[in-house]
Amino acid sequence: MKRSLVILLTAVSISTMTAATAFPAFAESTEATAEEPAEEPADDAAAADSELEDGVYGVEFDTDSGMFHVNEACNGRAALTVKDGKMTVHITLVSKNIENLFLGTAEDAQKDGAKLIQPTIDKVTYSDGMTEEVYGFNVPVEKLDEEFDLAIIGKKGKWYDHKVSVTDVQEQTEEEKNAVEIGEEEESEDAEAADTTKDAAAEEESKD
Numbered sequence: 001m002k003r004s005l006v007i008l009l010t011a012v013s014i015s016t017m018t019a020a021t022a023f024p025a026f027a028e029s030t031e032a033t034a035e036e037p038a039e040e041p042a043d044d045a046a047a048a049d050s051e052l053e054d055g056v057y058g059v060e061f062d063t064d065s066g067m068f069h070v071n072e073a074c075n076g077r078a079a080l081t082v083k084d085g086k087m088t089v090h091i092t093l094v095s096k097n098i099e100n101l102f103l104g105t106a107e108d109a110q111k112d113g114a115k116l117i118q119p120t121i122d123k124v125t126y127s128d129g130m131t132e133e134v135y136g137f138n139v140p141v142e143k144l145d146e147e148f149d150l151a152i153i154g155k156k157g158k159w160y161d162h163k164v165s166v167t168d169v170q171e172q173t174e175e176e177k178n179a180v181e182i183g184e185e186e187e188s189e190d191a192e193a194a195d196t197t198k199d200a201a202a203e204e205e206s207k208d
Contacts, residue, residue, distance in 0.1 A: 052082045058172040059144075061091050064163045068098070068152060071134060073124040073179045080141070080169060087141040089166050092122045092180045096135045098152050103140055106151040106159035121183035136182060141166050 061070050061078040070078055071092045079090045101117040102109035109116070122136035139150065147163045154160075 052087070052169065054083050056081050056172055058170045058176045059089060059166050060168040061089060062165045062167065063150075068160075068162055069094070071124050071180070073126050074176070075179075077176055078166070079172065079176070079180075079182075080166060087144075087166075089139050089141050090120075090136055090182060091139060092124060092136040092182070093134055096133075097154050098135060099155060100153050101137045101139060102151040102153075102159070103149070104151060105149050106161045109151045109153070109159050118185050118187065120185045123181040123183065125179060125181075133183075136180070138185070139164075144169060 057080045058077050059080045060076055062076075063069050070076060071094050074092055078092070081088045081090065096119075099119065102114060103117065104114075108114060117137050117139060119135035119137055122134055123131055124134055125131050142148065145165065145167050147165045150162050150164045151159050152162060
């Protein structure tokens with residue numbers, strides 16, 4: 001009888017020890033599962049780009065220079081056009097001193113075949129009612145909220161590197177719409193020369 005009682009007590013003791021050992025292991029496993037990091041959300045900027053419907057929006061156009069910025073009549077804002085999934089920001093500058101832009105670095109802008117961005121002649125209206133004609137540019141935008149290279153060249157004929165970004169997409173306000181009257185893009189000297197050649201050829205042909 002005593003022997004049976006000893007065996008029974010031993011079995012109960014072993015069961016208790018096994019349960020006590022297993023419970024912390026289960027608790028640790030539960031804690032490890034709870035501490036696993038949640039899946040990171042997709043890139044917000046990329047998602048925002050893809051969600052923009054075709055249309056014209058107001059945006060912030062930021063640069064790394066106080067000498068290169070949008071006209072004060074625009075209050076730091078520019079017009080972003082979205083069409084067929086492609087984005088273009090129109091920036092209206094303070095004068096006609098900057099003559100061309102290039103999407104990239106100043107070094108690449110000077111290579112053969114570099115495609116320069118030609119200016120438009122924009123008419124701005126200031127808060128006091130005064131108006132002025134200045135240059136504007138249509139700049140392709142790959143991504144919002146990210147810096148990209150944009151080179152500029154002025155009347156001195158020297159290229160300069162700049163970093164710019166397009167942020168804060170909002171519905172364009174009436175004030176933004178009325179601040180600038182965007183003109184047609186000017187033809188480059190090469191295009192003008194080509195037109196002159198065509199006109200001359202046409203004139204010679206008519207004489208024949």
